[in-house]
Amino acid sequence: MLDINAFAMLRQFMGGRSHYWAALHGVLSPEQEAMLGSDGPPFTESPVVADDPVHLSAEDEKILGALAADGRASLVDLARAADSTPGRVSRRLGVLLQQRVVHIDVEIAPAALGYHARANLWLRVHPSEVKNVGRSLAREPEIAFAAAISGPYNIHAVAHCRDLDELFEFTSERIGALPGLQSMEVSPVLRHVKQAGTLLSGDRLVVPPTHA
Numbered sequence: 001m002l003d004i005n006a007f008a009m010l011r012q013f014m015g016g017r018s019h020y021w022a023a024l025h026g027v028l029s030p031e032q033e034a035m036l037g038s039d040g041p042p043f044t045e046s047p048v049v050a051d052d053p054v055h056l057s058a059e060d061e062k063i064l065g066a067l068a069a070d071g072r073a074s075l076v077d078l079a080r081a082a083d084s085t086p087g088r089v090s091r092r093l094g095v096l097l098q099q100r101v102v103h104i105d106v107e108i109a110p111a112a113l114g115y116h117a118r119a120n121l122w123l124r125v126h127p128s129e130v131k132n133v134g135r136s137l138a139r140e141p142e143i144a145f146a147a148a149i150s151g152p153y154n155i156h157a158v159a160h161c162r163d164l165d166e167l168f169e170f171t172s173e174r175i176g177a178l179p180g181l182q183s184m185e186v187s188p189v190l191r192h193v194k195q196a197g198t199l200l201s202g203d204r205l206v207v208p209p210t211h212a
Contacts, residue, residue, distance in 0.1 A: 007151040011131075012046050013138040045135065046100060054099050059084055063093065067102065107195050111203035115160040117167045118192055121175065122153040122185040129180025130154055136178055142170050153185070164188065 056064070059082045066073050066081035075086040075093075082089060096102040110118065125133045130148050137146040137157050146157040161167040171186050192200050199206040 005151070007149045007156075009048050009147045009149055009156075011134065011148040012048060013134040013146040013148075014046065045131075045138075054096075054101050056101070060092065060096065060101075063089060063096070064102070071104075107198045107205060109200055109203045109205050110160045110192075114162050117161040117164050118189040119159050119161075119167055119171075120187040120189065121155075121157040121159055121171065122187065123155040123157065123175075123181060124153050124183040125155055125178075126180040126182060127154070129178075133178050133180055137175075140170075140174065 062082040063078050066078050070077070073081075075090050078084075078093070079086045079089045084092075093102065097104070110116075123133065133155055134146055134148055137143045137155070140159075142159045142161055144158045144160055146155065148154060149156050159167065159170065161170055167186070167188070171184065175181070175184065194200065195205075
């Protein structure tokens with residue numbers, strides 16, 4: 001190790017209709033896309049620190065533990081894990097979702113859908129335009145993540161494109177034209193090993209081995 005840089009995330013901009021669903025355009029019916037949340041807002045802007053800290057009960061901890069073990073667990077399974085009832089767990093889970101304690105996401109191997117060029121984008125933006133640029137990025141189907149950060153660059157984003165030529169067109173024409181952008185560094189990812197919670201092997205998600 002020769003060097004390390006650490007920055008604080010100040011504000012997160014979550015994309016709405018992402019590039020993954022755009023890649024599947026025409027495969028799903030409008031009703032199926034609506035069930036996936038594609039008819040929701042284009043982005044959800046969320047502070048990193050909540051005004052009112054959420055205090056988790058012992059039942060909440062059991063629900064979260066069960067979801068961490070299996071994100072597709074049913075209400076019956078969650079109720080069994082929390083020594084509760086499906087109705088009570090459903091209501092409590094709704095509150096946790098509203099308070100953003102729980103965030104539902106789907107991990108897909110981008111390469112399996114034809115997205116072979118991933119890059120970290122480091123943007124230096126005029127302070128008065130940081131929010132607007134973050135919101136604009138979240139609306140772009142190629143952007144998987146965008147956040148305002150501390151440090152020499154005040155916005156970090158992750159982009160997925162089909163190839164390096166598409167990445168060049170996207171960053172130079174659409175990102176480069178955003179008002180307030182002063183400079184940008186594009187750092188392509190040569191090999192993507194791990195996503196938020198899943199290992200990758202080429203265009204496949206890998207289930208880690210279980211040890212007794």
